[in-house]
Amino acid sequence: MSILSLPQPYLLFLGDAVDERDAKTAMGLRDWAGDRCVGEFALPGVTVTTGLPRLTPAAARARGAQALVIGVAPAGGIVQPSWIPALLEALRAGLDLVSGMHTRLDDVPVLRSAALELGRRLIDVRKPRQTFPVGTGRRRSGRRLLTVGTDCALGKKYTALGLVRAFEQRGVSATFRATGQTGVMISGSGVVIDSVVADFIAGAAEALTPDAADDHWDVVEGQGSLFHPAYSGVSLGLLHGTQPDVIVMCHEAGRKSVHGLPDFDLPGLREAIDVTLTLARRTNPGVRCGGVSLNTVTLSVEAADALLEQHSIELGMPCADPIRGGARFDELVTECLRG
Template identity: 50%
Template sequence: WISVLLTAIEAGMDIAAGLHNKLADIPELVSAAEKKGTRLSDVRYPTQVYPVANGKKRQGKRVLTVGTDCSVGKMYTALALEKEMKARGMEADFRATGQTGILITGGGVSVDCVVADFIAGAIETITPESTEEHWDVVEGQGSIFHASYAGVTTGLIHGSQPDALVLCHEPTRTHMRGLPEYLLPDLKQCMEANLATARVTNPAVKFVGVSINTSAMQEEEALAYMDKVESELGLPVVDPFRQGVARVVDKLAEV
């Protein structure tokens, strides 16, 4: 990739990267960018110092997407929620917590690159006190059931201090992403664990809906599955791509 990036710099292009590997650590790229006057942006890495979280109650409302696994649709669901809420005239802002969300919206923090003691504080910083009617729509990361990433997820939950949670799930997975020996949790088990974690900083938190990524299912199968989950959980269950998230926002409006 370095030769391609050098060609891009020579053409006068800025480069943004969301990888753990830093552009700034590659001397030939740094030298070329300095000579050409172009910019290298390592999107994943924080550009400010974050405080340790204090857990104090903040005015305003927050909804967080949580998942049974990584890459099940938490970011897409959060973006869909923000879009639907704004279409209804609700005060809502998507809060990016990963590099892709930052590239889409232009701001946020890639929480997996924040030093562990400051994860919750970073999320408090990007979801500050606001008006009573304002919603921060916080992009979830990882899963508290994922052995690799549960620490990041837990800090994000505590820092966002959510009033509402939306569970995200991909039903065709046979195991956790990258961990064949770990099965996905039962939906009710996952909800109970997320509620217990979230109650540390907001005892009043509750689930308002379930977002199912049915991209690997035929429509008839997907609809039958979502109907089954909805009857079992008693919450609106949607695929935000197939159906939108209006029914989940209906529940949010009641919070």
């Protein structure tokens, strides 16, 4: 069994980024793991900032930082030669390095030899090799919520994080369970579920959400979609292994076809919910849908509200955009926690 566990707190590395879109990882960590980020570190020429204190690796280490996280992803996703002196400085200051880039850190010889010499870890979160037992389907104590989706890349991670925050604000014990690399960086632990060997997908999901107190919620980041031609296997294994009590269906307003595969229409929300519940009942006969999380980033306030209202009436359940929050999101949270 090998749930990933990352050294925290972090120092966030921004390289020499001039486009905030390249620094999505750093911004996500600031937003969702801000209490475990001591500051940021960048090269001359950077124009992007997280707003956290600008610290040298040594100063960050003195404030408790355990790792430098590469929070920037330039085109190509490779470690830039211009970063190497800064990364070596971090290793020498006593920080491990954490990366989600395509290049593996230990494929960069100068980093590998420095880490070896200094006794530091180089942690590549993108495609870790994790091994798990086969799933058993055994019912576990505690409660579980899984965010699922009509497609990839439409807000399942964000929804799970938002629900955990809302649960905690209501005094409900909850843990975000990460299943993708950014989620693992935020949480500091988890499983990159799509990198697990096929036989062990459900087993990995079971290991990620072990027995817990009866009133505790594991809120699990969904991956892929049961309706995605390439990734549905991951999604079904995760669904069966998680054995959720509640699912929340995530969708993006206006998205009609599978991300990157325009020939594949997305299912309707009702169909997506019905199929998901039918399959989910195999490992949790009591599963129900808490509502819909709709990503309305492309819409005006008025248009978003009208669409949320329309879906809510049509489906007979709460429908909210976690980013917009408000009363609709409160309703969704209440419905998830009901019973």
